[in-house]
Amino acid sequence: MSLDGLVAALLADDDTADWPRRVPARLDTLLATMPLAARFGLRAAAHGIDVYATARTGRTLAALTAGERESVLGELAARPALLPLLDLIKVPVLLSAGTERMLQDGGSAPRTLLRKDPPLDLTPAHAWPARSTADAVVIGSGAGGAMAARTLAQAGLDVVVLEEGQHHSTESFGRRPPLERFTDLYRDGGATVAVGTPPLLLPMGRAVGGTTVVNSGTSYRTPEHVLSQWSKDFGFTLADGFDRHLDEVERTLRVATQPLDVLGGNGWVALAGARELGWQAAPLRRNAPGCQGSCQCVVGCPTGAKQSVRLSVLPDACTAGARIVTGARVERVLVDPDRPGGPRASGVRVRRSDGGFEILAPLVVVAAGALQSPPLLRRSGLGGHPRLGRNLSVHPATSIAGRFADPVTAWEGVLQSVGVEEYHRDGVLIEATATPPGMGSFVLPGLGGELRRELECADQLATLGAMIADRPSGRVLGRERMLLRYDLHRRDAGRLMRAVRAMGELLFAAGADEVLTGIPRTPRVRDLAELDAVLTGTSARHLHLSAYHPTGTVAAGASPQQCPADPAGRLRGVRGVLISDASVLPSCPQVNPQLTIMAAALAVAEEHLRS
Structure with missing residues (x-):
């Protein structure tokens, strides 16, 4: 209709x-x-x-x-x-x-292309031979897969990287409006949903470079207390010496504190509110040298400033001999069950219109992401561990906006610009986050004329987002097609409500005339007392919620009963399968996880090469 x-x-x-x-x-x-x-x-x-x-x-x-x-x-x-x-x-x-x-x-204002994309060795799936061999096959080209591929290729292995999505150049980002890129770069048009109480929207990238192509570029190191917990509580030995791996990842991504010159009005509002309250806040560390403040990180940086692994890691892997196959959905990991010493990986089978192709290899690195790796392992007959697909953390998030008398024009400047860590120890991380018009997780209030007026005055809004360190309350079901189930833990619901209160306090301290709460029945408040009254009668189910950074579904650790992968990231029950993506992390890393995932992948690959 x-x-x-x-x-x-x-x-x-x-x-x-x-x-x-x-x-x-x-x-x-x-x-x-x-x-x-x-x-x-x-x-x-x-x-x-x-x-x-x-x-x-x-x-x-x-x-x-x-x-x-x-x-x-x-x-x-x-x-x-x-x-x-x-x-x-x-x-x-x-x-x-x-x-x-x-x-x-x-x-949006035209941006200068900083440099041409470095070359990649790319072959579309339809052009790959029906049967080939390699030393290692890496399934997924995102943060974990790219780092594993580079490490193995630089050690002299013949590596093939399989990516379900397509390759997109920086120049192509600059030629197309944001929404057209959005529908190409996200799985299911960005409409991945975790069913549960309440339902959560969980957008995931699908392209050469994975979600690193569409994330904010925010680059937090894994907090020390998280690494200590992983080592002590889970026997996650990959956490030992993690600082060295994080240093290498930061060098590769050229991570640095975001300069102030392109911070944008949204970031300055967050800094002003934090300064007024005496809260801990600062420009974020990002992997975007030369950022021009296009505010389009989530739909592919149009200048090439953001160092997604498409620009920073995969080129090194290809220089060392790795090859990338695009449009390649892996049907299953092939396993030889009769090898001496027990079942061993023997390669992969990839689906395509003519029936598919096989790559034979003694090492398979699974890096399809925390949502796609469990179904892949089940399709491969490797899903027998009772905790496979469980232990899912997703960083539940919510956002609000403040209306100011003068224009903020939040979409001019860095997309995610300032981190407010006042409540980070309590599991709440606030980040000043803006997006191209209409593309954020915050939903403008009203219908009809009221909504139209909000659209016309959107330049007066500053937006903040908060994500919480959640208990692993979800699981990934399914084999051919993934199904997500996630029920927000009561403790985490309380954290979300505290996050809304903190963001409102920050915006009012910065001078907001009103705060847009994201709560449908009470979308506007004029002061902090009114916000407190609204939140008293509201639950987290009434917030606009989304989620990001899924982790933990093939967790590594010492316990054979609790962890599908061993402390070195090797899948239990089969030899020759490594887990090298966010699913290997034992629990929520409490920060934007790209550096953590890449450091873990580096540790997994290096441990394999030593063994």
Whole structure:
């Protein structure tokens, strides 16, 4: 069915501007990249609203005047039970609307390409031979896979890297609007969802370079107390000497504190609020030398400043002889069950339209990510450990915004600019985070005319996000297709509520006239006392929640009963399979995890070479 009426109602299209009329076509394109359930759900909701409008007025939404559509939405919004559903519907609409408004305004300012991308040895899956051999096959080209591939190739092994996604150049990022890149760079169009109480949106990258292509570039070292806990409680011996591995990763990624000149208004607001409160805050350390503040990290840096592993690690691996196969979905790890000493990996089988191909190799490095590695191992007959796919942590996150009298223009400057660590020891990390218009996890309040006014005044908003160090409360199910289950722990729900309170306090201290809470039934507060009153009667289920950085689903450790992988990252029950991605981490690392994942992968690969 047509989405014209729904979009016109939500955006109060009164024919005074051209961009709202282009949103339905943009929304159709976005929905085509999403899972069937997401497409069906949005269209079913649109149909239900249309049926309601027809019952009330005798005409569909598209046939109503702007005022009549506003009246219909007002009646629906008056029913509290419908507010969360209406807010959910707004997410893809705002994604599409933000892009069309940005294009009408001339798009983002042109950026200078800092340097040409270094060469990679790339072969599409359809051109790979039906049977080949290698010393090692690495499944996944993200943070962990890239680091393992480089380490093994530089040690002289013949390495093939298999990547399900495609390769995208920096120049291609600069030629296309953010939303077009978003749908190409994220699995399921960014609509990966963990079902549970409450449901969580968990966007994951899929491209050469994995999620490092679409993350913020924030580069935290693993906290010492986390490493100590992993070593003491889990027997995670990879944590021993971890500083040396982190040093190497930081050197490779050229990590440095973000300079102030491109921090942007959003970061300055966070610093001002923290200074007023006496809180610990500073510009973040990032892997983006020469950053020009395009605020597009999450859809591929258009200047090449952010050192994703596509630019920093994989080129070194290819120089050492590694080859990368794109569009390669691994069907299964091949295992020879009759080898002396027990079952041993013998290679992989990759699916493609002509039936697939095999690469025979005595070493298989599984680095498909914490969400994809468990189903792959199950498809391979290697999913027998009772804890495989369990122990999932996801850094539950929420965001709020503050409205200021003067423009902030949050999307001009660094996307994730300032870290506020006042409550980090309590498991709450606040980061000043802005995105291209409409692409953040924060959802503007209101419907119809109210939402349209919010869109028109979005330059006055500063946005903060907070993620919490969660207890491992999820699991990855499925074989052919992944299914996520995650139920927020009561302790973590309390942390999220404290995070909202802290972010509100920070924004008011910085001079915000009002704070947009992200809570559908009370979307605005004017002071901290009002925010406290709202939070007293609210639970975490009422927040706009998302999640990032899944870890722990093939955890390494000393206990054969608790950990599917041994302390060196070797999968138990089979020889020749290494785990080299976020799934190998025993628990939530409590910070943005790219450095931690890469250091762990380096440790796994080096330990294998020593054995």
